[in-house]
Amino acid sequence: MKELSLHILDVAQNSVSAGASRLDITLREDARGWLTVTIADNGRGMSPDFLARVTDPFTTTRTTRKVGMGLALYLLAAEQTGGRLSIDSAQGQGTTVTATFDRNHLDCPPLGDLAGTVALLIQGSPELELHYCHTAPGGEAELSTVELKEVLGDDISLAEPEIFAWIQNYLSEQEAQLEGAVQER
Amino acid sequence: MKSLEELRAIREKMKQQMDLRGPNEDNIRVVVGMATCGIAAGARPVMAAFLDEIEKRGLKNVTVSQTGCIGVCRLEPIVEVFVPGEEKVTYVKMKPDMVPAIVEQHLVNHNVVTDYTIGAAE
Ligand SMILES: Nc1ncnc2c1ncn2[C@@H]1O[C@H](COP(=O)(O)OP(=O)(O)O)[C@@H](O)[C@H]1O
Ligand code: FES
């Protein structure tokens, strides 16, 4: 994957496939350039036995092909920067995937289009309760579908193209400010 | 800065349009494969381009949705178009700049863009 935001999109799709009704995506950057990405869901979870081998590319419950690559690729991306990946999961309760990246490392992919990732996740699962929060030394970018639904009411779906466009613009403005503030340091 | 106030204004506008439109029957569906290799091959900007183009043209009879794996990694990003009463059309190796032609020719005028289909790729 060329961007961390594409990994995030892919790992978050696992949560959607696991039947999650709530998804929390949190990015925290510290002043030294370490980034911690947490993707937490309340989906069906994994058994301890399955969890133990889930980052093995040959572990998948998909039926269309024999390899599941998402988490294996994510692990590789984190480790290539000197970071780590850890997965907590409990059957019937949910899964939390935490990865750390050294953004100053040469092999660290750029963050990429985080706004586009979040907007597409919401568009694809408009019923999902999604909380997104990206904090960095320069500030914070934040969005919650609960707030959006309060404004939109019941009759306008978060899957509408107009709403997708608004979410994307709303978040990219916040993200641009964050990146700008980081570069000024 | 964009604000929730602005979202409220969008809601009002959409509600008025909904009242005018009423329920629509012939819904066209565009489905984008968003599994790992679809995402790696560029499905996200393709999906965004469809939503963009459909919003710009104000097409109210088209829904865009995402699915997991469609099954042919080397042809990703893959997009399927379902027009009621017509056969499913599968577009492969999609790029955002191919989207406007598909929207105009296929979704609006009902002419399949044959060059981009799986048949042309095979
Ligand atoms: N958040 C999650 N909740 C429940 N199961 C998960 C979750 N993430 C991954 N899994 C399980 O791990 C498998 C491997 O995931 P992944 O590496 O992304 O490959 P793939 O999604 O292609 O199968 C999935 O098929 C699924 O069974
Ligand atoms: S994700 Fe590649 S064929 Fe399905």
Ligand SMILES: [Mg+2]
């Ligand atoms: Mg996956």
